[in-house]
Amino acid sequence: MKIGNLELESPFAIAPMAGMTDTAFRRLVKRHGGCGLVVSEMVSSEGLIRGIDRTLEFADFSEEERPVSIQIFGGDPATMADAARIVEGMGADIVDVNMGCPVPKIAKHNAGCSLMREPEHAAAVIKAMTRAVSIPVTVKMRAGWNETQKNAPALAKMVEEAGAAAVAVHGRTAAQSYTGAADWTIVADIADRLSIPVFGSGDCVEPEQITGKLEQGIDGVLVGRGVLRNPWILAQAADLAAGRPMRHVTMEERGRFLLDYVDLLLHERVRDDERNRLKSHDRWVVNKLRALGAYYTKGFEHGAQLRTCLNTTTSIAELRSLISGFFVEAPSALQNVS
Ligand SMILES: Cc1cc2nc3c(=O)[nH]c(=O)nc-3n(C[C@H](O)[C@H](O)[C@H](O)COP(=O)(O)O)c2cc1C
Incomplete structure (x- = not known):
């Protein structure tokens, strides 16, 4: 699997999780194998530009985690482009844009999932970023804002046209937050329509569930809470995908x-x-x-x-x-x- 020119050894990745997926945790998961990509906790584009300590701490990573994606949030195209340049300067392999966070503190700043409500503007953010950097720009979104605005298929196409190198879709709406079940049919539908890699995210807590998604034509899987429960889950999924006996964890x-x-x-x-x-x-x-x-x-x-x-x-x-x-x-x- 390739994101831009970047080759991933495995299509299974650690999903970004604020407060949880710090560099130490990611390093340990990576050491157990099967993890093709790690994504940082979300980092404020404004904070990056202002050089705020707290923000820089969230963006910390180590060489052994590579390839590393730094996820940023914000809604202003010029600020996001500047922040992407900073992320590239830090040596990250990918810069990811958060279009999925439903938390009002983020969404009210026209960032996170509220970008999904303004698809033209969201695409303009991606265009500004892809012009500013040479590393791949990727997008993580939800299925949509709410049940009546499930626009991920249309938005995914728009960000692809704006230059995004991959998209990830968490199959819930912002209104759902973490309730109900993730809708993987919408992820499969998007994977079908796009030429860039499409990752899905949501509710994979067993290795078999992860490998099963690839059989639906989805290119990769971002695993969140499943990794927090079982940091070996990506290695176990890689075992299954390679037809090896799945490792047992004592x-x-x-x-x-x-x-x-x-x-x-x-x-x-x-x-x-x-x-x-x-x-x-x-x-x-x-x-x-x-x-x-x-x-x-x-x-x-x-x-x-x-x-x-x-x-x-x-x-x-x-x-x-x-x-x-x-x-x-x-x-x-x-x-x-x-
Ligand atoms: C504690 C926590 C923090 C999260 N923080 C982020 C984040 O910073 N950026 C993001 O795009 N998604 C974030 N998410 C969403 C996850 O990346 C993932 O899409 C979601 O949890 C569904 O996948 P899962 O069922 O495998 O956990 C977070 C989820 C959790 C549980």
Whole structure:
């Protein structure tokens, strides 16, 4: 699979997830294999231009994550073009545009999914960006704004004509947010109409669901919450796609993943205002583990107990011993019930 001139080793990718898919997490997922592309958390185009610390932190990535796509949001063509130049200057392989975020804080600035309500303007944003940079510009959108405005097929065609090198479609409307089920027929329909690669996104929590999408003529799959639950899911899907036996993940490996995540986060850059607010870098790491833990422990016996313990843990030592206790030393205490 190719996006512009960029060759992806696998059509399976980590979906962008604000607050979750930081560089440390992406690095660990990538190390397990099967991941053809990583996409950053969404980054403000205005923040990039103003050089705001918080924004730059969200755009951090490391060499081992390549190919890397940085996702930006904004609604002004000139600002988005300038931000795309900055992203290219940072060395990213792809710049992606967020046309899917339904959160009012983003949508009210004529960014995120509200761009879908003004398709001509959305296409003008893409045109300005593709003129400004030589790396591929891609778009991630939803099925539409609401049930009566499911315009992803028309918009996808327009952004293709404006120069986008690939599109990704989350098969829900902004009005649905995360309720209901993702509509993959709309993704298959778009894949059928476009000549550029089309990725789908939504509700893939088992490796078989991921590989099944390729059979529907969809070029690639962005997996979000499924990766937060099971960071090996892309490697398992790649096993299935290659006809290899699917790798089995032990409880000890699951524990090791969290411990490695803690270690990587301890070495991450945390901006001063965030560190001051939380009083310490350790506290920031604990908060990150709480956020991931909410997904990671889903479907596991005693998962709720682990989540409660994570919510009361305050130190790294406690955090490590909690993870080891559950996953490494007494794996039999947690049986996979899914
Ligand atoms: C916590 C969270 C944060 C998200 N942040 C972003 C984001 O920054 N940009 C974006 O395009 N989509 C974002 N999404 C949407 C996902 O990329 C994905 O399209 C959606 O969750 C459906 O896929 P899934 O069912 O595999 O999770 C986010 C989703 C979640 C759950």
